[in-house]
Amino acid sequence: MRGQIQVHVSELRKLVGRDTILRQAPGSLIVVRPGELDLHAFDEAVTLARDELEAGRAESAAERLRAVLDTWRGPALGGVTEPLRALEGPAVNKRRLSALEDFFDARLAAGRHVHTVGELRQAVGRHPFRERLHVQLMLALHRCGRTPEALQVYADTRARLASEVGIEPGRSLRETHLRLLRDTTEGAAADAPGRAPVADVPVAHVPIGDGPVAEVRGPPGCTGRWGSTRARRSPRASPPACWASRCGGPARCSPS
Numbered sequence: 001m002r003g004q005i006q007v008h009v010s011e012l013r014k015l016v017g018r019d020t021i022l023r024q025a026p027g028s029l030i031v032v033r034p035g036e037l038d039l040h041a042f043d044e045a046v047t048l049a050r051d052e053l054e055a056g057r058a059e060s061a062a063e064r065l066r067a068v069l070d071t072w073r074g075p076a077l078g079g080v081t082e083p084l085r086a087l088e089g090p091a092v093n094k095r096r097l098s099a100l101e102d103f104f105d106a107r108l109a110a111g112r113h114v115h116t117v118g119e120l121r122q123a124v125g126r127h128p129f130r131e132r133l134h135v136q137l138m139l140a141l142h143r144c145g146r147t148p149e150a151l152q153v154y155a156d157t158r159a160r161l162a163s164e165v166g167i168e169p170g171r172s173l174r175e176t177h178l179r180l181l182r183d184t185t186e187g188a189a190a191d192a193p194g195r196a197p198v199a200d201v202p203v204a205h206v207p208i209g210d211g212p213v214a215e216v217r218g219p220p221g222c223t224g225r226w227g228s229t230r231a232r233r234s235p236r237a238s239p240p241a242c243w244a245s246r247c248g249g250p251a252r253c254s255p256s
Helices: 002-016 038-054 058-069 082-109 113-126 131-143 147-165 171-182
Strands: 021-024 027-030 200-203 213-217 228-230 242-245 252-255
Touching: 002 021, 038 058, 038 082, 058 082, 082 113, 082 131, 113 131, 131 147, 131 171, 147 171
Parallel strands: none
Antiparallel strands: 021 027, 200 242, 213 252
16 A cells, blocks of 8 residues: 555656655655645735725725635535545635625725625525624615614524524624614714724705704615714814714715
């Protein structure tokens, strides 16, 4: 048996190069150089995308993550032995799932809420106990004016966790649920995974008196009416003006 293995290794060395498969007691050593292992290339691309997202380049981050996720074919480590797949497979799958959640973060930050809902529903169906995905789905629905559906996602998730695992939803899921119940403009995006950057947009000619109000109409991908938002006085404005928060992109604000 040992002789047969040595014959096969010799043939492999002829095919891939003797500097790739080295003889090293008690057997042989395969040399993997930078960029030659697909998992290393995947990790490098994900790191670059996360840096882009942190720098506010959400569209670029989403495109990079989409491209690298599309390189996956079938299950992780599908061509290896069962013992190796059982040992290393869970960690590899976790890296892929984390990158998928980063992709949804980038999509939401870019204001692509409508176009992301369907993919999020599919991801939630495949990973029903991944709470970060549920948070992202709730945010996407809420930012598109579908808050009742977002609240139903929470109710269904809580019931499933209780019946199948015997636990309550985690902190981020509970806090997102409470913010949606309060129905504040900024609430769903603050301090939660999948958040879109919130910027202040000046509202011209809004009177400041008893509870000034502005109506915010979101960009494409945020089709629902956000209704009345609490406007607040800007200390930098002169003359005093009101400010309202946007919905995942440049908002158009008008007095109401």
